[in-house]
Amino acid sequence: MGKTTKKRRGPHPTAKAELDVPVRVGQTVEVEITGLNHEGAGVGRIEGYTLFVSGALAQERVRARVEHVKKNFGFAKMVEVVEASTYRALPPCPLYDRCGGCSLQHLDYAEQLRHKQQIVRDNLRRIGGFQVEGEGAITVHPTLGMSDPWRYRNKAQVPIGEENGALVGGFYAEKSHSIIDMEACMIQHQANDEAVAVVKKLASELQIRAYDEQRHTGLLRHVVVKVGVKTGEVMVVLVTTEEEIPQRERLVEAIRGQVSGVTSIVQNVNPERTNVIFGKKTVTLWGSDVIYDYIGPIKFAISARSFYQVNPAQTEVLYNKTLEYAGATGTETVIDAYCGIGTISLFLAQKSRHVYGVEIVPEAIADANRNAELNGVENVTFEAGPAEVVIPAWKEKGIRADVIVVDPPRKGCDEALLATILEMQPERVVYVSCNPSTLARDLKVLAERYEVKEVQPVDMFPHTGHVESVALLVYKGF
Numbered sequence: 001m002g003k004t005t006k007k008r009r010g011p012h013p014t015a016k017a018e019l020d021v022p023v024r025v026g027q028t029v030e031v032e033i034t035g036l037n038h039e040g041a042g043v044g045r046i047e048g049y050t051l052f053v054s055g056a057l058a059q060e061r062v063r064a065r066v067e068h069v070k071k072n073f074g075f076a077k078m079v080e081v082v083e084a085s086t087y088r089a090l091p092p093c094p095l096y097d098r099c100g101g102c103s104l105q106h107l108d109y110a111e112q113l114r115h116k117q118q119i120v121r122d123n124l125r126r127i128g129g130f131q132v133e134g135e136g137a138i139t140v141h142p143t144l145g146m147s148d149p150w151r152y153r154n155k156a157q158v159p160i161g162e163e164n165g166a167l168v169g170g171f172y173a174e175k176s177h178s179i180i181d182m183e184a185c186m187i188q189h190q191a192n193d194e195a196v197a198v199v200k201k202l203a204s205e206l207q208i209r210a211y212d213e214q215r216h217t218g219l220l221r222h223v224v225v226k227v228g229v230k231t232g233e234v235m236v237v238l239v240t241t242e243e244e245i246p247q248r249e250r251l252v253e254a255i256r257g258q259v260s261g262v263t264s265i266v267q268n269v270n271p272e273r274t275n276v277i278f279g280k281k282t283v284t285l286w287g288s289d290v291i292y293d294y295i296g297p298i299k300f301a302i303s304a305r306s307f308y309q310v311n312p313a314q315t316e317v318l319y320n321k322t323l324e325y326a327g328a329t330g331t332e333t334v335i336d337a338y339c340g341i342g343t344i345s346l347f348l349a350q351k352s353r354h355v356y357g358v359e360i361v362p363e364a365i366a367d368a369n370r371n372a373e374l375n376g377v378e379n380v381t382f383e384a385g386p387a388e389v390v391i392p393a394w395k396e397k398g399i400r401a402d403v404i405v406v407d408p409p410r411k412g413c414d415e416a417l418l419a420t421i422l423e424m425q426p427e428r429v430v431y432v433s434c435n436p437s438t439l440a441r442d443l444k445v446l447a448e449r450y451e452v453k454e455v456q457p458v459d460m461f462p463h464t465g466h467v468e469s470v471a472l473l474v475y476k477g478f
């Protein structure tokens with residue numbers, strides 16, 4: 001692009017030279033950390049200017065290098081701890097500093113749980129305007145954590161590359177396309193680590209080439225492994241650029257022989273220049289095209305492409321809490337909005353007269369129907385479409401709900417859906433949230449006619465900054 005295409009003539013209003021801030025990029029500063037933000041970065045202040053310091057903890061004094069400066073806040077990376085927090089922990093993962101997967105391994109686990117409870121409280125207060133302390137305050141319970149918060153993930157998605165003629169697989173180095181090899185991931189189920197290692201070794205031996213993102217050459221793009229934690233069944237998915245795999249039979253044979261628990265070997269073909277993992281075509285190379293797992297008493301079929309919660313143990317904790325908050329006794333009509341593959345719906349169906357589930361992805365609804373059938377559950381109806389359109393249509397048809405459960409994506413509920421809930425006036429609303437800020441925003445809207453009784457944070461993703469919680473709202477009228 002030549003100079004003539006440049007649109008902006010004068011200096012950018014936030015050009016670095018004009019920023020009147022007390023730090024500059026590249027400078028090393030010593031700073032007192034007073035808290036942690038929602039991404040797990042330490043929060044400090046230099047002459048009133050907010051600096052987010054990754055790797056630093058509350059109640060620490062650290063030296064940090066400024067990396068990015070904006071008008072109201074900046075980002076820095078910790079260089080050295082000057083005074084350490086008593087909650088500082090030694091990260092067990094040797095790749096912790098380089099991998100972007102975890103952000104809280106350096107914080108004691110019990111403290112991680114307190115931090116997540118505090119994040120929920122702060123959001124409810126700041127964004128929702130709710131009282132979180134003293135008389136009349138909303139109860140935000142201590143976060144429900146894991147007794148063993150390691151090796152909890154049931155799905156590994158590993159990009160494959162090459163190094164010195166052998167295949168490597170792990171994660172992308174920060175801000176680059178080069179792949180760092182990883183033998184073990186501390187939050188990944190052991191079976192997944194083992195399966196990935198075996199596939200890397202076998203494919204190297206058979207001289208299968210890794211996909212090269214820059215040149216768009218090579219064959220093996222990703223190895224995806226899923227494990228049914230309750231059943232021990234393992235699915236290996238080979239994501240390739242083309243359908244033809246040299247020595248395919250030998251590879252499949254060897255995977256069958258060397259990956260313990262494998263019941264399904266699947267190939268997905270993705271010929272596109274894209275960083276989206278899966279392509280359109282999926283072929284079963286050996287065994288079943290699904291593996292099975294249980295959450296509580298409910299059985300789920302998991303295909304290569306279908307969505308499934310990645311921490312099944314904590315999912316059960318979350319869903320039990322959702323069921324408890326729904327207060328269903330067997331006579332209620334329940335709506336499950338944003339139902340995915342019907343997990344919460346099937347859980348709720350055990351204690352309700354009828355459950356209506358709605359979800360925008362049609363494939364997920366197909367899975368939901370299959371899962372209902374698999375469990376012999378007949379008191380559920382699933383519909384594909386936007387919740388904010390389908391639920392008003394149900395209302396028009398005369399469907400009344402005693403309980404509405406919502407479990408929206410990070411951006412929270414659509415305003416039209418919140419308006420519909422206020423009109424439908426179910427006795428209870430149970431809000432399952434993966435983002436405390438949109439939870440707080442939406443609860444503020446619902447508070448017009450609902451009392452927020454209690455909020456329970458559940459740690460679905462130990463050692464990461466993610467905060468999941470479930471809130472109980474009870475109708476109070478006008």
Ligand code: SAH
Pocket residue numbers: 307309337338339340341342343344358359360361364385386387388407408409414
């Ligand atoms: N309740 C499910 C899935 C929750 S994830 C579970 O526990 O497994 C949120 C889901 O909302 C995703 O499946 C996403 O596809 C869906 N979604 C996103 N926008 C939607 C909308 N406007 N209407 C209905 N579903 C939507």
